[in-house]
Amino acid sequence: MIGQRLKVARSAVGLSLRDLEKKINSRVTAQAIGKYERNESMPSSGVLIALADALGVTEDYLLGEQTMALDGVEFRKKSLASKKEEAQLEARALHLLERYLLIEEMLNISPEWDRPRGAPFPIVNDTGEAERAARSVRDAWDLGMDPIPNLVELFEERGLKVLSVELTNIDGLTATVRRPGKAPLPVIAVNKTAWSERKRFTLAHELGHMVLAVAHGLDEERACNRFAGALLMPAEALWAEVGKHRTSISLGELARLKELFGVSLQAIAYRCKDLGIFDQATLTRLFKIFTQRGWRRPPFEEIGALDPKLEEPRRLERLCFRALAEGAISESKTAEILGISVRQLNRLMDTPEAA
Incomplete structure (x- = not known):
């Protein structure tokens, strides 16, 4: 039966039942397609071919068995994100993952999630505990205190599946892939069209959601932001570059730090504030400059933009x-x-x- 596969493939390309009816030149009605998805009937061979062509998949794919699902799906989204966009992203992720795991099976590769020792790390008093959690992850993965050149490569080496998909009002997704008879795998999806600095911070932030156990009443998003900043810019490394207390900093120096750590100027400024390098007044002055230059509005084109291909999964x-x-x-x-x-x-x- 093709029901689940057909629904996933349709959702992945963002088509409604009526949209799909039009795309196959009304060979069958939207109601008939709905019956296929509910496994109440099967399409003829000609309709099956038309559906596969319209959805960019093969007939074999539609006739195959759905053997995996996503558990614990969480979205990082803007308030404008709709349920349709969420469903589309989930379907795309499932669609890509199935292909990904298929090629691994063909090559007899079965990587496991290298969960950092001690995870999940409890955050029970304040978000500053996320600082220690980030250090624990670096220790567990033998990263030292050096900047991380490529987060996607690091994550995939550790068994995380990273997907890059075009999104509008959603920055990312975290979930666990459930498969019969196999260990679950974590997955992160990020916005393909986002600037690389944002992708890197989103990836680190999403890892935070996977390895932190934030107590009820604390701000989990803030804790994950603190974790991301600490993972990308270890305190010792940043202190070595800028010192432990500053009342001013030039844009040129910030640009060099951006090149070193692979994060936005804004992320560097926030990190310096978290570590007490900047006081609130210094942070406010910097963000006033960022706003004047248009760097806090889309498309966030700061000086020294990173290579847009930097964090693309390969x-x-x-x-x-x-x-x-x-x-x-x-x-x-x-x-x-x-x-x-x-x-x-x-x-x-x-x-x-x-x-």
């Missing part, structure tokens, strides 16, 4: 290339998993920068 692509080279998968299946055409795949394989 592991799935690498695994697909490996499977293709080893003959474990066909070109058409590889293209399907990566969500591109065979022509685009061939260009990517021959001239990577052209893709």
Whole structure:
């Protein structure tokens, strides 16, 4: 039965039942598609092909068995986010994850989540305890106090699945992938179109939600922000660069710090305030400058913007290339998993920068 697969594929591309009816040129009605999704009837072979084409999947995908689900889904969203957007993101994540785990199975790879020792770390008195939690994560993962050059690569090495999808009013998602007979895996989805500085902070923030146990009554978002700042900018590393007390700092110096730690000027300013390097007056003066320069409004184009490709997940692509080279998968299946055409795949394989 194709019900669950069809619904996930439709939600993933953001189509309503009536939208899908129109996209298949009304071969069947929206009501009939609804019956397919409820497993009350099955489409004919011709309708199945039309549905698959309209949704950008194969007939085999629609006929396959749904074997995984997302548990504990949490969204980082703006107030404008709708239930439809949430459902679309959840469906996209599930759709991408299924492809991701399929290629790992083909290559006989089964990484496990390397949960940091001691996690979840209790935050029971104040958000400052998130500082110690971030240090514990760095210790558990042998990161030392150096800046982290690429969070996506680090997370995926530790068994976290990181997805990049285009979002509008949602910054990110955290969830756990549940599969029959296998250990659950954590997943983070981030906004593909966000600037890299924001992606890095969102990734660190979402890890906070996974490894912190924030007591009732404390602000969990604030605790995760403090955790993210401490993970990306360890106190000792920041003190070594700027000292322990400052009453002023130039934009040029902030830009060098941004290049070093891979975070926004605003994140650096907040971090300095958290550590007592800046007082409130210094922070206020800086944010007045940020506002005047337009850096606190979309598209947040601060000086020294990081490479937009910096935090793009590439592991799935690498695994697909490996499977293709080893003959474990066909070109058409590889293209399907990566969500591109065979022509685009061939260009990517021959001239990577052209893709």
